[in-house]
Amino acid sequence: MTWDDYAEAWSGLHGGFDPRRASPVVRGWVLTAYTIGVWLGRRRVSPMTVTTIGLLVCVAVPFAARGSLLLAAFLILVAAAADGLDGAVAVITDRVTKIGFVYDSVADRIGELAWLAAFWVAGAPGWLVTAAGAASWLHEYVRARASAAGMSEIGVVTVGERPTRALIAGLGLVLITVIDRPWLPAALWLALQFAGLAQLSVAVRRALR
Secondary structure (H helix, E strand, O other): HHHHHHHHHHHHOOOOOOOOOOOHHHHHHHHHHHHHHHHHHHHOOHOOOOHHHHHHHHHHHHEEEEEEEHHHHHHHHHHHHHHHHHHHHHHOOOOHHHHHHHHHHHHHHHHHHHHHHHHHHHHOHHHHHHHHHHHHHHHHHHHHHHHHHHOOOOOOOOOOOHHHHHHHHHHHHHHHHOOOOOOOOHHHHEEEEEEEHHHHHHHHHHHHH
């Protein structure tokens, strides 16, 4: 499967959003997943296997944070890579399933919960971590309900999407080792989720009006 073929298939699974016309960060994220996905597909690695490995790595993050925040940050990087790879392998090997889509979404939410738990382990206030998690879950819930209500596209790529959360989680843990401000990454996560939710609300209103 060529990159153009993959981009078109990926677009069909993401509400018509074309990664070839996305920002450099999003385009690079999808292109990297495609490249590695081709390699995994040739070795008959299943999408479910990739999703499960990514989930297990995420669950290990807060435990790793008890000993080393740098190790926890590295595990987030590995999990973020796996997150894009399961869908890539599914598309490339023509193994896209509805149950796989649901499993991947649930794994994403559990994984983000584990990342936030690492912030708490690192010293961030529990109320701030909880608020950040609630905001990101609300972000995804609004999009899901809007799609169920008839929004045919993803609406808009906001500043609070999952790649941004992964970036904040990984770099945030590294930042805590440099400056003693364990609340800062969680606060940044929360702020970007509110900003993303505002962007998404405008798009949903426009799509469903």
